[in-house]
Each structure stands twice: as structure tokens, then as C-alpha cells.
Amino acid sequence: MPLPTEESPAMHDITALDLARIQFGFTVSFHIIFPAITIGLASYLAVLEGCWLRTKDPVYKTLFHFWVKIFAINFGMGVVSGLVMAYQFGTNWSFFSEFAGGVTGPLLTYEVLTAFFLEAGFLGVMLFGWNRVGPGLHFLSTIMVAVGTLISTTWILASNSWMQTPQGYEILNGRVVPTDWLAVIFNPSFPYRLAHMSIAAYVSTALFVAAAGAWLLLKDKSVVPARKMLSMAMWMLLIIAPVQAFVGDQHGLNTLKYQPAKIAAMEGHWDTAPKGDTDGFPLIVFGIPDMDKEVTKYAIEIPRLGSLILTHSLDGQIKGLKDFPKADRPNSTVIFFTFRAMVALGVLMILFGVLGVVLRRNGALFRNRLFLRLAVAMGPTGLMALLAGWLTTEIGRQPWVVYGLLRTSDAVSRHDVGPIAGSLAAFVVVYFLLFGTGIRYMLKLVNKGPDGSAHDDVTPGHIPVPPQAVPMGSAASGTVAGTAAAQFSNH
Template structure:
């Protein structure tokens, strides 16, 4: 860390903590919806396969939920310690939005989470299903408020600047700012897609190890249907999000496309899509560029001869880091294309009746398990790094938002976070993967049967997770994004 400034260290620290945190809410959102579907199907059909899958995945949900809450708490403190001038400037907007998240989503989740996790033997099936639905609804409401706050930082609206601070003048405009609908849809679909790939990987692992039971086949089937639906839908939403970004943050689009000159055209008009290259911020060019003529115009302007602003149209001080954005964006898009192909391949194999027996496809499903989360991280980096050098786009620069610290304390806290996070969350993630790889088959063997509503089911959730989930009702919750 030698030679880094306090600003650079603070940015690295927040990027590190948010990168860990965002993984857990994504799985929480997806699994909450999945559990609601499983319990609904169990109540409607009385098919014990759905009950078995619910009791298997609810344990992973509880563990993931607890890690999401704990990792989110750290971010709330970072706003006060490392980004105090941002809090002073924009707290009039971000503070109430995060408070609304606590008053609505957190109270809803905290009120029903205990019933969902421990009430299978204590309440009737109707109330238990209602609790599951309320927890799932809470995760969606939480995402709405968090994304409203973050989207406002990208496309601020409904405000006035009074005495150097942001004052809300129209809360509807603040919440439903220009980028909010696109970013909320993009995030929720990413969560559902990431969870579907995680579930598919778990079930494929079971089938590869000879556990060809109805539960493993059922969750693979459900996961593949979700991938088949959400992967192409995400591409459509991503395109709309890109057009919105082109309108409100054109420098970001120029950077992630690696385009420097507005008027640079190939011999047929329009501008090319740069498939590969290395954007050079000093030389103001994309080196070793491999281009497809006119495709860039077609994608970004939906015409063959449209143009976008090149990075040279923007002052150097206002340009985001094109070198980083170019590759994070292509990582996200490349994995997205792979997900679409995965979904289509699963559909073809299903029609041919071999989807559960093709070992090559099952291995592919296991490898695709982390793809959704990696794409989510790449997309988040593209969004947040692309906003630079602004914290609140066009209003507050990152250099003006950081607290007046020296580099030493920030470096020490960053090093401490790295050690603690890799130990604590490394153990948690490893245990979660162990549960997922064991599968519902192991659970049936352990208990002799899949447990119904009734006595003896409290142990379905690990005790440590139960204690952690109980503590969430007493913890400050402002920056959790689950």
C-alpha cells in the first residue's frame, strides 16, 4: 500500500467491502423468491419433493442472509469514517432513503424471518407460507430503496443546493430518478439469474455423483427454466440501461466502448464495435483494437450510421478509467452471452430427454455456478467506476467527498478488513458451499425422511445461523442491500 493516498485507499476499502457484500444480497433475493415458489408448489401439489427442497435451501438462505447483514453493517460505518463530506453534502437525500429501507424492508424481514426459519413446527402451513412471502417481499423492497439511493447518485433529480448541501424538493423525482427503473430491473434480474445458476450447479453436482433422485432433478429443471427466461431478458434490460446511460453519462459509454473520437467513422459510416483492445489513457487511443464495422452504432444508437461522443470530447479531469471499464464491461457481457447459450443448450437437451444424463452438460452447469455472481461484480464495477470522478454525478467529486484522513489509518483499517473478511466470510462461504454440495439427498439420509410441518423440524437451520438471524433484529441496518 506504499505510495497510495488516503483517497485511493478509501476507494479501495469501500470497493473491497461492497464487492463482498453485494454477493450475499443477490443470493438472498433469489433464494427468497425460490423458497416462496417451492412452498407454494408444496401446498398446491403436496409433492414431497418441493418440501424437501425447501427445507434444504432454507438453511443456505439463513446462512447467506446472516452474512449479508454483517457485511452490510461495515459499509454504514465507512460513510461516516471515510466519506464524511459526502454524508454532509448528500445526507438530506441518502439518509431518508436508507431510513425508509429500515422502516419498511428490514422491519418486514425481521418480523417474519423467525417464523420462516423456525416456525415450520409451530405455526400452520398458511401462516408459514405467508411469512416466506413477506421475507421475499422484504428483500425486494430493500433492493428498491437501496437502488433508489444509489441511482440518485448517478442521475440526481428532485433536489436543490442550499448552503452547499443537497435539499430534496420532490421526493418522487428523487426516488424515480432517470436511471432508477433500469438499474433496479437489471439488479433484480441479475440476482434471480445468479441464484438460478447456483441452484443448477448444486443439482448438477448431485447428479454427477450418482444422486439421481427426484429432488436433484427437480431443482435442476427449475433452475434451467429460470436461466432460459432471465438470461435473454437481462440482455434486453441491459440494452435499455445502456441507452439510458448514453443519455445521462455519455463519458461512461465512451470509456467502456474504448472510443476516443466522435467523428471517427469507417468507410461506410457509423462507428465500429471494438471487440478487443487496450485503452491507453495517456496516449488517448485504444491499442491493438479488433473491430467489427458499424456494429457499435447498431448497438448503441440502433442505427447503422449513428455516432456517440468520444472520450476526447470530455475534459481529462472528467474521464472515467477506460482501461478498467473496457474489460469489466466485456467480462459482464461475455458471461451474459454464455448464460444465454447455457439456457438454450439445457432446453435442447431437455427436449431430447438427456438433460439429466449428459455428464458434459452437468459439468458445464457446475462451472457456470459462479458465473452470475462474477458477472454481477463486473457489472457493478462498470457502473461505479464509470461514475468517476464523481460521487454524485455532476455535483460532488470523489476528491471532495473523502474525509480528511492521512493514509496511515485508512491503510491499517483496510489491511484489517482484508484479513477479517477472508477469515470470517471465507469460512461462511466454504460452509455454504459444503451445504450446497451435500444436497437434499444427504439431508434425507440424515433424518430418514423430509420433515413435514410439525414437531421436530427446528433443527433444520444451523444453530449459529439462528443466533445470527436473531441478532439482526437488534442491529443497525442502514447499508444492508438484501
């Protein structure tokens, strides 16, 4: 279905489709940060409470009360930013909802019925119940919140993965009708994408926690808790960063099988080798893909390495972009760089984890100020890599919303440019004010450090009751938001 704005584009050839894509990309980019930290912090809180119950070391209890404040704020911002995206399915992408709602609607409903209700049921106990319920019940509540975040991730990734590799459906009267829910949920890319996203959340959180500990050590604040959080985060990073690289490799092989055009665009690979060619193809470390001239300019190549990485053989071959119709090609100029940014940051994380082991063995992990400054600088890199990976995945799916079934240009609502431009401008202003304030407050809490632990002699008597804060939920955000705001104002 053609768009009115595509025939007579306004605003310097910017169409309503372009603005709708930019708006959704902007809101998702903001939103994805908060669930990633929520997933990681929920599991970290469960580990901290479990360690305290097992050892009775008060530093774990201190850290739990410290990070639960940041978790609550982050959780609230994640819920609010997620609601806005749901509205856009109806306002900007109504034809997508009409076409694929039979699959995506139930999957998102399952998330609410399982994950959200689970989290909502136990979140209050985790935040309010430290001195009101027994330690066993409180620990169970913390674990259930962590499990709830992972269940939520599962349903969201099932929906998004189906859009990447759809199966288990038939199309009746122009609409997708699920015929096999197990096939819909466990579509070919789902296991890899679920693992990749979940580990990315843990990597991002580990780097965030490490940066917080390093910052406090540089400022000589909360020395014992800061050392503990830095130590735990560095061990976590050492383990999961290499695992993430392995999962990413497997995900790449899956993408090559089901979305070969995306891989070709990521690699800036234009020409398919003649049949029988045994020279393999190079890895382009750097270049500038030109979509019009169908070439990657200024390419710096490593012979055969592309074959080794993508096919696990020195003479393997993949299709070049020229083998795909121009209308079906992703924008290589963009995802060539976003993919390399993600990989470069991932390699940096692995090296950073190894450096932590070296310094730990030399007894300098907490004393080397250059390393501590590096840890602070590395703090946001997990989220930067996550965003780069998400952009690679979603832009690489273009020009499809549901891969091979529904084009993006056919999914967008029929709006003029003006209303979408106005709402996009409003989103930009409100998001930076609202979420910028929330992020600033979280960083302020980090800078303050754990309460009652400014000295090395941390005792249970010095540990405060956790803040009385409840994040906003999609079911009753009004009253809950008011309660949270009132409670936070008292601390």
C-alpha cells in the first residue's frame, strides 16, 4: 500500500515512513537501556542476598540496600518507556498490528500474565519487606523478581525473533494466523537471540557495577563495599564476556542461514565468488560501503578471515549483496559500522576482564588508579555495545518488518509528515527531561555510595532500611507512581 507522502515528499524528502521509523528507533533506544540494567541488577540482588544469608557478612546486606534503590528507579523508567512503544503500534504501525497482531498480541499478553504479574506480586515484598517478613520469604521474593525479568525477556524476544524468522503460521485474508504456537515461539533465531540479549544485559550490568565500585574507590568512599562490588563485577565479566563472544558467533551462523542479505550487508560483501572458488573471502576490517555504486570503498582486508569467521572454513563462500534485488538489501553503510562497533567493544570487554585477573594476582586491583579510571570509562560500554547490536539486527532486517512477509513501507499508518514530526519532537524533549532526570538521580546515588558504610568497619547496626520505593507498573501506574514519588522524597 503506497503512502501519500511517498509521491510528494515534504520536509526535504523526509517521509512519514522515515519519521515513524526514527520515532520508534528513538523510543526503543531509550527503553532498551533500562530493561537491560533491570535484568542484570535483579539477578545481582538475588546473589547479594544469597551471599548475605550464607555468610552473614554485612557488606552484602549493605550492597543489597544500595543497589535496590537504583533497581527500583531503573525498573520504573523501563516500564514507563515501554508503554510508549506499545502505543506506537496503534498510532504509527497500524497495518503491522492488523497483519501480525494474531502472533505478536498474544505473545505480549503472555508477558503480562506471567512475567509482570510475577514481578508485581513479589516486588513489593522485596522492596518493603526486609523487616516485615522472614529472611527466607524475602529471599524467595528477590529470586522471583529476577526470574520475572528473565521470563519477560523470553516473551519479548520470542515476539521479536518471530518477526526475524517467522514460522508456525499461515496467512488468511491478509492476516497472519498462528497454526503451531511452539513453532512460533521457538522459531529458528529465538534461542540465539534470547541468549545473546540476556548475556548482554549481564555484561552491561557487570560493567555498570564495576564502574560504580571503581568510582567510589577513586573518591575513597565506601571502601569495603566498593571493593566487593568491583571484585564481583570483574569476576562476572571475566566469565560471561567470552561466553557472549561464542553465543554471538553461533547467532551469526544462524543469521547467515536465515537472513543472508543481512550478513552480506554487515560485512560489506558485494560479489559472490564463482562456483568452485577455493580462495575464500576476506574480512573487511574497515571500509565505507557505497549502496549506489555497489562497492566498499577504502577497504582494509584480511585474506580468508571472513570465510573462517562466517563459515568456519578457509575456503567457504557466502552470497554477495549483488545477488539480492536492490529493493531487498539492508543499508550496508549503517550496519557495517554498527556491527564493528559492537564487536570492537566486545573484544575490549574481554581484554578488560583479563586485565582484572592480572591486577588481582598482583594485588593491585583496588590500588591501581589507572585501572580504576579505565573501569569508570568502561561503565557505559556494555550499553553502547547492546545498542550497536540492536541497530545492526533491526536495520539489517529492513526493508521488512516481518522478514519476507511484510515490508516496512506497507506496515506504517497513513499519516502526514506534520503530526509525526510534531510527536517526534515532543518525544525528544520529554524523554531527555524525564529520563535524563532519572539517570542523573541514579548516578547521584552511585556517587553517594552505600549508606552507613563510609568507614571500613561496617556493622549491621549501620545498615539502613531500604528506601520505600515502588516502580510504576503498566496495570496501575498512577497510584504506584505517586507512592514511589512520595516515598523517595522522604529519603
